[in-house]
Amino acid sequence: MSLESTSARPRHSFQTDDSALQPIAAKVLAGERLNFDDGVALYRSGDILAVGWLANYVREKLHGDIAYFNVNRHINPTNVCVASCRLCAFGRKKGEAGTYTMALEEAWESAGAGYTEAVTEFHIVGGLHPDLPFEYFMDLVRGLKERFPKVHIKAFTMVEVAFLAKRGKMTIPETLERMKAAGVDSMPGGGAEIFADHIRHIICDHKIDGSEWLETARMAHKIGLRSNATMLYGHVENDEDRVDHMLRLREVQDDTGGFQTFIPLSFHPDNTALAHIPKTTGMLDVRQIAVGRLLLDNFAHIKSYWQMVSPKMAQISLRFGADDIDGTVVEEKIYHDAGATTPQGLRRKDLVRLITEAGRIPFERDTMYRAVTRSEDSFTIAV
Numbered sequence: 001m002s003l004e005s006t007s008a009r010p011r012h013s014f015q016t017d018d019s020a021l022q023p024i025a026a027k028v029l030a031g032e033r034l035n036f037d038d039g040v041a042l043y044r045s046g047d048i049l050a051v052g053w054l055a056n057y058v059r060e061k062l063h064g065d066i067a068y069f070n071v072n073r074h075i076n077p078t079n080v081c082v083a084s085c086r087l088c089a090f091g092r093k094k095g096e097a098g099t100y101t102m103a104l105e106e107a108w109e110s111a112g113a114g115y116t117e118a119v120t121e122f123h124i125v126g127g128l129h130p131d132l133p134f135e136y137f138m139d140l141v142r143g144l145k146e147r148f149p150k151v152h153i154k155a156f157t158m159v160e161v162a163f164l165a166k167r168g169k170m171t172i173p174e175t176l177e178r179m180k181a182a183g184v185d186s187m188p189g190g191g192a193e194i195f196a197d198h199i200r201h202i203i204c205d206h207k208i209d210g211s212e213w214l215e216t217a218r219m220a221h222k223i224g225l226r227s228n229a230t231m232l233y234g235h236v237e238n239d240e241d242r243v244d245h246m247l248r249l250r251e252v253q254d255d256t257g258g259f260q261t262f263i264p265l266s267f268h269p270d271n272t273a274l275a276h277i278p279k280t281t282g283m284l285d286v287r288q289i290a291v292g293r294l295l296l297d298n299f300a301h302i303k304s305y306w307q308m309v310s311p312k313m314a315q316i317s318l319r320f321g322a323d324d325i326d327g328t329v330v331e332e333k334i335y336h337d338a339g340a341t342t343p344q345g346l347r348r349k350d351l352v353r354l355i356t357e358a359g360r361i362p363f364e365r366d367t368m369y370r371a372v373t374r375s376e377d378s379f380t381i382a383v
Contacts, residue, residue, distance in 0.1 A: 014054070014057075015050065015053075016047045016050035018045045020041045020044075020045060021047060021054075024054070025050075028057065028294060029057070034295055036240075036243055036247060038294075039242075039291060039295050040240060042287075043243070043287065043291060048283060048286070051287060051290045052286065052290050052319065052321070054290070055289070055291075055294050055321030056319055058321065059321045059322070062300065062323070064361075065359070065360050065361045066323065066361050066363045067322075067324070067325065067358070067360035067361065067363065068301070068323060068325075068363050068364075068369065069327055069348075069351040069355065069362060069363070069365070070121055070327040070365050070366060070367065070372070071121075071328045071348055072119055072120065072122070072123055072327035072367075073111060073121070073328070074123045074125075075107060075110060075111055075122055075123070075124045076124075077126045077140060078099075078100065078101040078127050078132065079098070079099060079100055079126065079127050080094050080100075080101055080130070081093070081128045081129070082128045082129075083127075083207055085203060085207065086203050086204070086272060086273035087193065087203045087235060087272055087273075087274060094130060094131070101132070104136070104139055107143075107144075108143050108144065111144055111147070111148065118150075118374075119328070120151060120152060120366045120367065120381070121152045121153075121154055121367045122144055122148070122154065122155070123155075123188060124140070124155035124188075125160065126160070133167070134167055134168035134170075134178075137155075137156070138179070141182045142183055144183070145182075145183035152185045152186065152366055152367040152368070153183055154184075154187060154188055154367055155188070156179060156184065156188075157187065157189070158187070158191055158208065158212075158216040158217055158220075158227075159208055161175055161176060161179070161216055161220070162208045162216060172215075172216055172219055173223070176219060176225060180223060180224070180225055184225065185225075186367055186368075187217075187220055187225055187226070187228070188228055188230075189228030189230040189259075189262075189263055190230055191207060191213060192210075192230045192245070192249075193207070193230075193232045194210075194233075194235075194237045194242070194245050195210025195213070195244065195245045196237070196245070197210065199236060199237050202236055203232075203274070214252050217229070217252060217256075217258070218252055218255065218256055220258065221256035221257070221258025226258050226259070226260050226368075228262075228263055228303075229259045229261070229299075230262075230263045230264070231245050231249075231264050231292075232267055233284070233288055234267040234279070234280035235269070235274055235277055236274070242288070242291070246296055247295065250296055250297070250299075253296070253298045254298060257298075259299055260300070260368075260369070261299065261300070261302070261303045262292050262301070262303070264289060264302075264304075265305060265308050266279075266280040266284075266288075266309055267279075282316075285317070286313070286316055286317055286320040287320075289302060289304055289320045289321045290320045290321045292321065293320075293322070294321070300369070301324050302321050302322050302324070303322060303323075303325070303326055304317035304318070304324070304326075305325075306325050306326055306354075307326065311350075314326075314354065315355075315358040316358075318355070318358045318359075318360050327351070328346055328347065
């Protein structure tokens with residue numbers, strides 16, 4: 001859908017008692033780009049409704065009342081991981097209790113199980129397994145493509161790509177090309193966390209650094225693999241770290257145009273080494289959505305991932321800058337291992353209800369934001 005095809009005007013004029021927001025509002029209403037200081041001011045403003053108004057203005061200018069969702073399934077093939085990220089409750093060291101690794105047949109069977117509604121996307125992420133060969137993952141993708149040729153495969157984060165390249169003794173571009181040849185259609189945005197080195201050293205010192213993540217994304221985009229982009233917030237980072245993260249994403253997007261969607265991910269501390277950190281509040285969750293929408297002027301979509309913030313908060317986010325609430329998911333392990341209490345999956349009708357009761361118009365999409373026409377357990381994608 002064209003960004004210009006469903007514009008809407010704000011229902012009332014901008015109002016605020018926060019003088020720091022006035023020059024920012026002038027920029028937003030004039031379509032001018034916000035800078036670092038503007039981003040920090042948005043985080044620190046006491047007028048959350050004014051911040052939300054500005055984000056909703058941009059959101060409706062781009063998408064009108066449309067709110068996107070899809071019917072997807074998450075596949076997490078293994079939780080064995082060589083990294084020791086303090087933010088993670090999903091990964092396990094080889095030999096620890098609770099580890100699992102799916103046989104290929106098991107993964108293919110899992111993909112086909114569950115809802116009768118035909119999924120349009122498989123979302124595949126997992127641990128950095130020290131023993132699984134590169135071809136295991138390529139065979140996984142090829143097998144899914146053979147069995148479900150119409151389903152879009154969104155697979156392997158930038159972190160996984162870098163690890164698979166090292167395991168396979170290949171360059172990053174070679175690894176990406178082989179992934180694409182095997183049937184990977186696009187990539188998820190996980191593993192970005194916070195790009196600032198001083199934060200990364202605390203929460204995920206065993207992963208590639210922020211610059212490597214961004215460069216891997218840049219290389220993926222250059223060969224036609226679009227991706228999402230994420231940011232994990234609500235742990236040990238501050239406002240400046242968050243703004244820096246988003247502006248670095250914006251810079252890459254200026255170059256490649258390859259990011260589909262920005263997805264802020266609220267940190268779930270339970271069962272992690274950072275369990276002493278309090279969970280994010282609803283105020284921070286909606287503010288993060290709003291600031292993301294205002295700073296990332298070259299991103300078409302901002303997603304409020306209902307698995308992380310709850311279906312109720314995802315609804316509210318649709319008035320604070322979000323235009324997408326993700327999909328049915330079916331089964332999700334990573335955030336639930338970290339204590340997420342949201343449902344494992346929602347039915348298509350549940351997502352439609354959430355969006356409709358938020359006063360928005362449900363728009364079922366595929367991964368590339370093309371319209372999906374559905375009848376029972378089959379679907380057609382507009383091209």
